[in-house]
Amino acid sequence: MNKDIAYPPPQYHLTLAAMSPHAVRHIRRLVRTYAAMWEMPHIAEVAELAVSELLSNVIRHVPDRSCTVLLIAEQGRLRVEVGDNWAALPARRAAGPWEESGRGLAMVDLITDAWGVDRTPARPGKRVWFELKA
Structure with a gap:
């Protein structure tokens, strides 16, 4: 076995034709x-919670619910990207005390080391991502 090749590879990519609440689990x-x-x-629980929020946004806001999920492990950190083909960018907002939704991105901001949104080149859409230091 070649010791220069990492196992498992430091990336995992998944494409979903239609995200469902069941798939989030x-x-x-x-x-x-x-x-x-x-x-x-040691960062798995936080990563699970943050990816749940990003996937819930796909279910709630992306008309066809299609998305990609990319996990990248490098340089002592985990990066998770959720991409979709919807041009509208997510916006953090202040939810009122009685509202049932609207806190997801604020929570992602609090529990991750970094997060952001990048437009996808050459087509409509975006990637919402977060990073956690290992």
């Missing part, structure tokens, strides 16, 4: 599994 498990395999089990 499975993707959380994938995040936990890969975090453990990449020797980052």
Whole structure:
């Protein structure tokens, strides 16, 4: 076996034709599994919570609910990207005390080391991402 090749590879990519609430649970498990395999089990819970919020935004705001999920382990950190083909950018907002939604991005901001939104080149859409230091 070649010792220069990392196992598992430091990336995992998933394309979903239509995100569903049921699929969120499975993707959380994938995040936990890969975090453990990449020797980052101590950040798995936070990563699961943050990816749940990003996927919930796809379900709520992207008309066709299609998305991609990319996990990247490099330089002592985990980066998770959720991409979609909807041009509208997410906006952090202040939810009122009685509102049932509207706190997701504020929570992602609080629990992750960094997060942001990048427009996808050459087509409508965006990638919402976060990073956690291992």
